Amino acid sequence: MNLPQPPEPIPGAKALFSLDFDVAHLNHGSLGAVPHPVQHARRLLMDEAERDPRAFAAQVVTRLRLAREAVCPLVGAPAELTAFTTNTTTGVALALRSMDLSEGDEVLTTDHGYPSIDFNIAAQVRRLGVVHKTVPVPLTPTDTQVVEAVLSGLTPRTRLVVLDQITSATARVFPVAEVARQLRGRGVALLVDGAHVPGHLPVDVAAIGADFWIGNLHKWAYSPRGTALVSVSEDWRDRMWPLVESYGHEAGFPTAVEFHGTDGYTGWIAAPVGPAVLEQLGVERVQLHNAQLAAYGQAVIAKALNVETVDDEGQGRLGMRLIPLPDGLVTTQADAEALWQRIRRNLGVEVAVTCWNGRGFLRVAANVYNRPAEYDRLADGLSGLLAV
Incomplete structure (x- = not known):
């Protein structure tokens, strides 16, 4: 060899x-x-928060918006349709809650999916009687095979397809934009698990056309751990509900999803330094x-x-x-x-x-x-x- x-x-x-x-x-x-400049930026923010906690807290919502506006160009996502969250799993939980699923509704995944995503779907199965269907996809599939596998699993009860953009266990790239195109007009939402995408591959979230796209910044984009983005289509903006209702609730998405009172926000505010390091390299x-x-x-x-x-x-x-x-x-x-x-x-x-x-x-x-x-x-x- x-x-x-x-x-x-x-x-x-x-x-x-x-x-x-x-x-x-x-x-x-x-x-x-996490590179040294990103660690340093976060430490400065932590020091600032401890010097005057109330003043820091008063600026959080504004600084989160500015941070979002700085990082969203990396993935081609509109900042006003995107929120920070802790990781892809949490973003999936947000989407599942916001879909208002009911008994008999079907959620479709492939057998390349990430286990914690299945855990969240299983919770909907237990609580609501949702049906989880998994379709097999070959280890080294063509784009056509991925699309055909997804379409073959659809029924009149399918409400949501969850599809990896880069699979975790098998390291495959799936044709999420083509699946989005095929699902358009069928009344089936698409959630793209882009956990491994930001900083790893070029991506234009808006062009993909998915209902939900979720990606981690703390993997290949060098942001602090616990930093991810959940981006939604315009149709879902007013239907996104936070997992915890807090003081940002009345502001609607994305603030309602991001702001949880006395949570820790330094990692998210420092997030743009990661892509900046990547850009400099x-x-x-x-x-x-x-x-x-x-x-x-x-x-x-x-x-x-x-x-x-x-x-x-x-x-x-x-x-x-x-x-x-x-x-x-x-x-x-x-x-x-x-x-x-x-x-x-x-x-x-x-x-x-x-x-x-x-x-x-x-x-x-x-x-x-x-x-x-x-x-x-x-x-x-x-x-x-x-x-x-």
Whole structure:
């Protein structure tokens, strides 16, 4: 197997991070990493809040609006139709609550979906008698196969389709704009789970045309953890209800969703510093670097394990890649958790181990602080580790 050429490091980029580099951090997709300038901006805001809590609180709503207006261009979302939330899961809960679902209404997902999204749908099943339908999609589907799978699952009772833009466990790119186009006029809402998208791939939320789009800024856009965006179409603006009714309620969306009285807002207000760091490094430069380094990591690990990689045409743009594990090694989520702990403990490597439909995979990610030697380290250690 010929290995792809890894990219040259971006000068100075690694020094932006506080990570313990005794550990090889090859799992940026899970929790991201917060650069020093973003940490510093948040600390200044925390200090300001402690110097005069009441004065700081009086400015929160205005500063949240300004922060939203600063970050929304990164994803092409209208600021007036977008709110900060803590993560994609919370955004899904907001959308489900606002849809006013009732007994027999169907929510459709694919088998590539994220577990916590299913947890929230399951809560609607228990409380309201909603029906959750899951359609299978191949591991390496074409865009046509994804669209056909979604359309095949629709019935007259389908109210909502939830579709990943980038899947988490399987690292696939799904054609969300085409699904939105196909659903238009059918009376079926589309919620796009864009958890891995901001800063990772170019995106124009308004052009996608989904009813709800939700994405994390704390993964690939370098914002503080607990920072995400939920963006809605104009049709849903006046129907979005917060999970907690508080002093911002009468202002309507987005303030009603964002403002919860004495909550902590410093991460959201500091959020624009993350995309600013990304912009200073060069968005396209970073994305190309990450895609090339992830491809190298995937290839060197697959070669060490003597396995074939699982790719599709959309994979080449991503900064995270999938490597199948030997058959039978990981067949449950508990197996995945156990292997993750062994790799972390014995090899000093942080990497995602996923289980999808009874099959085990490594999901390696790459960012500007990573180096080829870290993937070599994982590749060199895996053969012996898995033979134990």
